[in-house]
Amino acid sequence: MVKSLIAKSLNQALEALDNHSYQIVAGGTDMLIQNRSHTGMPIGYKQDIIYINLIDELNYIKEDKENIYIGANTRLETILESDITPKILKDVILEMASPAIRHTATLAGNIGNASPAGDSLVVLYLLDCKLEIKSINNTRTVFLKDFITGVRKIALNNNELITKLIIPKTNFTNIYFRKVGPRLSDAISKLSFAGGYLIENNQIKDLRIALGAVYITIIRSREIEKEFIGITVDELVENKEKLIKAYEPLIKPIDDQRSNRNYRKKVALNLIKEFISKIEEA
């Protein structure tokens, strides 16, 4: 039998984590499925569990001049309903989760699960999201892209908890998200795409591209982006093929029960192409 603890405060959770090794459950929408057992039997957890879903201190969304802060325990539905939330994050929440999921799932949980097909991750990578990580004696901040290290692998010590998402405020001319799922709702992505750009005086001031489910983690390359920042829109359009070629080697999808690698690769490149066309049209 596994032991389970329901933490009522952040301090209680951090102390418990400091003393014992637990698997952390927030909304449970991934964990319960990964550990499901037969009808009428207890959830088949394989290790001791700490539930953090009742910690009120971690349930908030607020902002200051530079950033938006989302507590680790904030439900997707709360984020969706908030005026502070950037539109692109609302778009991704609406596409990734059914109403039932939205009322229990959290972004921090999605991050902790670190699925390469996690839709919210694509947008959070695009927005340069940072995480606040706490242990009983320490608080640190880390970029999301450095936190997720592989398929379902994260850089979190046993005594640590994700407590906060820090999303820098941005000013894009246009930003958008596209989920390529097998159907229009309630489905795991075959791949997903997020792109954003800022144009001032016909010059590309910022350009960002993120791709999900086509590599072991989300693909985002600031190096490639930088090569195309500072040029004019016409120059970007002229160099469209060069940009697509730059991403090509990064996209290494797999065959699985949901799709195949040829499709994922080609559509990923098509989505980049479509994104550039949108900049051209704008």
Next chain:
Amino acid sequence: MKDISKSINKVDNEEKISGSAKYTADIKIEGMLFAMTLRSSIRKGEIKNISYPDLPKGYYIIDYKDVQGKNVVKVIFDDMPIFTEKKISYLYEPIALVIGPDKQKIVEIIDMIEIEYKEEEPLLAWTDSVLDYHFDKGIGLKAFDEADKVITYDYQTGYQEQAYIETQGFIGYPEGEKTTLIGSIQCPYYVKNALIQALGEREENVRVIQSTVGGAFGGKEEFPSLMGCQLAVAVKKIKKPIQLIYEREEDMLVTTKRHPAKINFEAAIKDNKIYGLKAKVGIDAGATIGLSGVVLSRALLACTGAYTIDNLDISGNVYRTNTVPNGAFRGFGAPQMMFAIEMFVEHIAQDLNINPLEFRNSIVAKQNDLTSTSGIYRDPILMPEMIEKAIEVSNYLEKKKTYSNPNIYKGIGMSYFFHGCGFTGSGEKDTIKARVKLRKTKDNKAEILIAAVDMGQGVKTTFRKLVANILEIGIEDVIFNNPDTDFVPDSGPTVASRTMMIVGGLVARATREIKKRWHEKEFIVEKEYEQPEYIKYDEKTFKGDAYPAYSWGVNVVEVEVDKTTYQVKIVKTWSVYDGGKAIDERIVFGQADGGLAQGIGYGYLEVMNHKDGRIQQKNMTDYIIPTALDMCDMETYLYDNPYAYGPYGAKGVGELTLVGGAPAVAKAIENAINKRVYKIPVTPEYIMELIDNGKN
């Protein structure tokens, strides 16, 4: 008298919406044990040795040694053991039930069982033909001698999973000498007859009761007999109530699915017309034959689709492979063939540079034409006016032309189709021999005693309405309880679009007799099926009238294809059906929407495949069926065309509404991408291949 088609509230709306309806899993019996299935972990081979652990008190293992009757599940082709003795022919083949009061403990016991196998290389290719059918019509193959040219194409269809909401399940319990099962089933007497054989029991010692059924779609036609036999063997031995209900993953991995099919057509073209048609059809039975021969027959009989072709040479094979057994699924062989023939006729017209619509309309079947088996379409066929209606309401002609522009990525497709109502051939007369009873009660009510199951399609409503209408009494004065084999006669299985037409026809006859004797206090009227005399069919030679009646339909589907991601969006559908006469319009509209969604899903969305004999999509996360968002506004028109022997003229509608979906959506996608489609489902992955390398 008021028109019977006018809709009333479904009688089970309230209990289903409120949640008070009792499904199998809702039934709790004092002291009930749970059963789980021990399954093979190899695809082909033999069990060399099996060692069971010492069992704690109150736990049991039931295997082939406990089967007192014949260790074979009684289906049409008796080749499936209840529990395997040695031979393993597919992955997860059932070996034993492990039974006890605590599920956790059962799981632990299953983990402790050690099985030593002699493993063999599984056969996955379609080479082991176990059934081989052939028939011809007219001058058969000789038509090809006179051909100006021959056009040939291959078509392919995949698995489809029934995806009923409620998984398969039974609860069994002893009642004195009797073994009783209550479960989620379509065919109480299939289960009962299988149990009699498995237990080696007398008829009166076996009882089967239907609980509320949460969807079936053919999946609960023959498969429950396997589970039922296993559980009955256990109940008889242990003498305690036992529950056997599958989890979703188990259900998807081990239960029967729609047969994948490969169809090769050759057309002999003479004077720009189809003079002769040759078809070679293969279907994958999986590890056992079961119903596959009958499924193949229905596919072969549908080989000309809704058209008349004078000269035919038709052959088909059932292939056995070491994969999960396939079985009944709404449409039963027809959806595979209807997809193939609809595409083929379209492709022939394109190759001949003839307008496909004119080409198709010129060969649509007419009254008194000969069917594929040289029977006669005796009743009027309304297809010309139905096609005209579908074209008009969908604005088909203009859209088809506009969408041929390759830069638009929109498309519209139209399918013509029919479905033979009732059992194939002389099945109703020789095999099923349906019997119904109707009881007039002391307090002036009528009770319907039949084995037909309401699995959501509305039988409880339509039958009560039918009887109430004839007797001119209120629907509340007609009783129709869930079938219980201790009380109802064998009116046959709830399959093959036969329930209203055949069973309803018998009930209507019994009701009219009751009406004449209504003044009598209490009595029962019994009726047995009588085949219309003109129906003659020879199963060996495939000659004669394969069905007593045919329902007809036209589907139009409009789509948009995303040129970046190749995803398909269903924009709108228009359907026109001739189901004889609707006993309740809204219920037929329900069949129409659900059937078409399932048919379209089969055509573009529902991907299921096996990898080396292992089903890849084992849950509803990976097996994608359409949601409400994926579907669209669906417009449906019903045409009355009464069939003399159906009640109020009703024919079949349950399967008809599915069979035209796949070709309609496939043709719409062809129109949108200007490439030929040869297989379903037409997934974005396939569309990508077609756009890159497909034939115009």
